Amino acid sequence: MKFELTILGCGAAIPTSVRNCAAQVLNVLGRYFLIDCGEATQHQLRKFRIPYSKINHIFISHLHGDHFFGLIGLLSSLSMQNRKGEIHVYADKRLQDILEYQLKVLNTHLTFSLIFHSLSCQPELLYEDHALTVESFPLLHRHDAPVCGFLFREKERFRAINKEMTDAWNVPVSFLQYLKKGEDFVTDEGQLVANSRLTMDAPPPRSYAYMTDTLYREKFAAFVENVDLLYHEATYGKEYENLAQETCHSTAEQAALLAKKAGVKSLILGHFSTRYPDPSCLLPEAVAIFPNTSICTDGDIFSVSLTKSNDKK
Amino acid sequence: MKFELTILGCGAAIPTSVRNCAAQVLNVLGRYFLIDCGEATQHQLRKFRIPYSKINHIFISHLHGDHFFGLIGLLSSLSMQNRKGEIHVYADKRLQDILEYQLKVLNTHLTFSLIFHSLSCQPELLYEDHALTVESFPLLHRHDAPVCGFLFREKERFRAINKEMTDAWNVPVSFLQYLKKGEDFVTDEGQLVANSRLTMDAPPPRSYAYMTDTLYREKFAAFVENVDLLYHEATYGKEYENLAQETCHSTAEQAALLAKKAGVKSLILGHFSTRYPDPSCLLPEAVAIFPNTSICTDGDIFSVSLTKSNDKK
Numbered sequence: 001m002k003f004e005l006t007i008l009g010c011g012a013a014i015p016t017s018v019r020n021c022a023a024q025v026l027n028v029l030g031r032y033f034l035i036d037c038g039e040a041t042q043h044q045l046r047k048f049r050i051p052y053s054k055i056n057h058i059f060i061s062h063l064h065g066d067h068f069f070g071l072i073g074l075l076s077s078l079s080m081q082n083r084k085g086e087i088h089v090y091a092d093k094r095l096q097d098i099l100e101y102q103l104k105v106l107n108t109h110l111t112f113s114l115i116f117h118s119l120s121c122q123p124e125l126l127y128e129d130h131a132l133t134v135e136s137f138p139l140l141h142r143h144d145a146p147v148c149g150f151l152f153r154e155k156e157r158f159r160a161i162n163k164e165m166t167d168a169w170n171v172p173v174s175f176l177q178y179l180k181k182g183e184d185f186v187t188d189e190g191q192l193v194a195n196s197r198l199t200m201d202a203p204p205p206r207s208y209a210y211m212t213d214t215l216y217r218e219k220f221a222a223f224v225e226n227v228d229l230l231y232h233e234a235t236y237g238k239e240y241e242n243l244a245q246e247t248c249h250s251t252a253e254q255a256a257l258l259a260k261k262a263g264v265k266s267l268i269l270g271h272f273s274t275r276y277p278d279p280s281c282l283l284p285e286a287v288a289i290f291p292n293t294s295i296c297t298d299g300d301i302f303s304v305s306l307t308k309s310n311d312k313k
Numbered sequence: 314m315k316f317e318l319t320i321l322g323c324g325a326a327i328p329t330s331v332r333n334c335a336a337q338v339l340n341v342l343g344r345y346f347l348i349d350c351g352e353a354t355q356h357q358l359r360k361f362r363i364p365y366s367k368i369n370h371i372f373i374s375h376l377h378g379d380h381f382f383g384l385i386g387l388l389s390s391l392s393m394q395n396r397k398g399e400i401h402v403y404a405d406k407r408l409q410d411i412l413e414y415q416l417k418v419l420n421t422h423l424t425f426s427l428i429f430h431s432l433s434c435q436p437e438l439l440y441e442d443h444a445l446t447v448e449s450f451p452l453l454h455r456h457d458a459p460v461c462g463f464l465f466r467e468k469e470r471f472r473a474i475n476k477e478m479t480d481a482w483n484v485p486v487s488f489l490q491y492l493k494k495g496e497d498f499v500t501d502e503g504q505l506v507a508n509s510r511l512t513m514d515a516p517p518p519r520s521y522a523y524m525t526d527t528l529y530r531e532k533f534a535a536f537v538e539n540v541d542l543l544y545h546e547a548t549y550g551k552e553y554e555n556l557a558q559e560t561c562h563s564t565a566e567q568a569a570l571l572a573k574k575a576g577v578k579s580l581i582l583g584h585f586s587t588r589y590p591d592p593s594c595l596l597p598e599a600v601a602i603f604p605n606t607s608i609c610t611d612g613d614i615f616s617v618s619l620t621k622s623n624d625k626k
Contacts, residue, residue, distance in 0.1 A: 073352040
C-alpha cells in the first residue's frame with residue numbers, strides 16, 4: 001500500500017555534481033508516475049533502482065530543458081529494451097512536435113505506443129483509475145513556458161469489514177460489498193444493525209502535489225488544500241526575492257507561506273539554484289513559517305503512510 | 314604540451330550504472346575537442362573536471378541517440394552560463410535541423426554563435442590551425458546513420474635550436490627562424506654550417522583516431538595508418554561475431570586486427586555492450602592479435618607523450 005515519492009533530481013536549470021535536473025517518481029500502490037524528466041533521468045532511475053519499465057505515465061510540468069531533455073533518451077532506451085504497451089506523456093503540445101520530429105529524422109520506430117496528452121494548464125483531470133486521480137492546475141512562470149502543477153490523490157477507500165462483528169451478526173458474504181459502501185444491515189428478524197457496528201473507517205485517501213517553476217501567488221494554495229505532501233520549488237532564499245521575482249521563481253519563505261495557507265501536512269523544498277551547494281541554509285526561513293518542512297537531496301524517499309481517520313462515522 | 318584523451322563514456326546504446334553513452338574529450342595543446350555527446354555528457358564533463366567552457370569544436374560521429382542526446386543539454390547549459398564566441402558542431406546535417414527546431418520551439422537564443430558543419434562522411438579536412446588538423450573518414454554502420462571516423466593529427470614541429478652551437482657559430486637571432494625551418498647557415502667568411510649541426514629534431518607529431526559504430530573492413534586501416542592512439546569500438550566479443558555483423562558493430566578481435574593492419578602504436582577498446590558488466594573479458598582476444606591494447610573505463614585518461622624522433626636529419 002505504498003504512496004512513495006523518490007526524488008531523482010532537485011536541481012534548477014543546470015545539473016551539478018550533487019543535484020540532477022528536475023525529475024521524480026511517485027509510486028502509488030505499485031503505479032509508477034514519472035514527474036518531469038530532465039537530462040540523465042534514466043541514469044537516476046537506474047541509480048535509485050526504480051523499476052522504470054513500469055512507468056506508464058509521464059507528466060512534464062513545462063517546456064524548459066531542465067524538465068524534459070531526458071525524455072527522448074528514456075523513451076529510446078525503453079524501446080531498445082523492447083518495452084511494449086502504452087506510455088502516456090502529459091505535456092505542452094510542442095513537446096509532441098519535438099519528440100516526433102526527432103523520431104522521424106532518426107527513423108526510429110518505438111516498440112510501444114506513445115500517447116500524447118496536450119496540457120491546457122487549466123484545472124483538469126488528466127488520469128483516473130479505480131484508486132486515484134491525477135489533476136493539473138495552472139502556475140505562473142515565463143510567458144513562453146506555461147507551467148502546470150500536478151495533484152495526485154487517492155480515492156476514498158471502501159469501509160473495512162469488522163469480521164468479528166459480521167460473524168456475530170451472521171451477515172451473509174454476499175452482503176459484505178454493501179457494508180463496504182456504508183449500508184446498514186437488516187437481520188432476518190428485521191433488526192437494523194448500523195453499518196458503524198459492522199465496519200471500520202478505511203484509512204483516508206493520501207495526496208501529493210508538485211509545484212515547480214512558479215512565482216508565488218497566494219491563490220495557488222486553493223489547488224493544493226490539505227494535501228499530505230507538497231513539493232514546492234525554492235530556487236532561492238529570501239535574500240534573492242527580487243531575483244526570484246525577475247526569473248519567475250519562488251523563495252523558500254514563499255514556498256512555506258503557500259504550504260501554510262493551503263494547510264498541507266508536510267512540505268518538501270526543491271529545485272535549488274546552483275548557488276546553493278548545500279541548500280539546508282534555506283530551511284530556517286521556511287521552518288519559521290511552516291515547521292514541517294524538509295530539504296531534499298537526489299535519492300531521498302518520502303512516504304505517506306496509511307493512517308486511521310480521526311473522524312469515525 | 315598535452316595530447317590527452319579523457320573517456321567520458323564508453324558504453325553502447327544504453328547507459329549503465331558504470332558506463333555512460335559515447336563521449337570523450339581530446340586535449341591537444343590546450344584545445345579541447347569533444348567527440349560524440351551522449352546523454353549526460355555535461356554531467357561527465359563536470360565529474361571529470363574538464364574545463365568544458367573551453368570546448369569550441371564538437372564532432373558527432375553519427376545520428377544515433379547514444380552519440381548526441383546530450384548535445385542540446387550541454388549547449389543550453391553553456392548558454393545559461395553566458396558562454397560567448399563560437400561553438401562549431403561537425404555532424405550529420407539532420408542534427409542541425411533537430412537542434413534548430415528545438416531552439417525555435419523553446420524560443421531559446423544562445424549566447425554564443427553555433428556554427429554547423431555538415432559532414433559528408435568522405436575523407437575531408439574539418440579543422441586546421443597552425444598546430445594540428447582534424448580529418449573525417451567514412452566508416453560503415455546502418456544505412457540511415459552514415460558514420461564518420463575522426464583523425465586528429467599534430468603538424469610537423471619546427472626544428473629545435475641548439476643554442477650552444479648557434480652561439481658558438483655566432484648565428485644572428487634574425488636567422489633562427491630559417492634554421493627552424495631546416496636551412497643551413499653560411500658564415501660571414503662563407504663557410505657553410507649544416508642545419509643538423511645547429512638544430513635538433515623536433516618531437517614527431519602525435520595523432521589520435523576515433524572509430525566507433527562500424528563494421529570491420531580491412532580497408533579502413535588505411536585511414537588511420539601509424540597513428541599513436543586508436544580508439545576502436547568493440548561492442549561485442551568474438552563469440553557474438555554474427556550479432557556484431559547483424560547490428561553493424563565490431564568485435565574486440567576485429568578492432569585488434571584493424572589496429573595491427575594499420576600499424577598503430579596503441580589501441581583502446583570501447584563502446585561495450587551492456588552485456589559486459591566487466592569488459593576486461595574482451596581483452597584476451599584483442600591482445601592475442603595486437604598486444605598493446607587497453608580496455609577503458611569512464612574517466613580514464615590516455616596521454617601521448619612527446620618523444621624524440623628516431624630519424625635524425
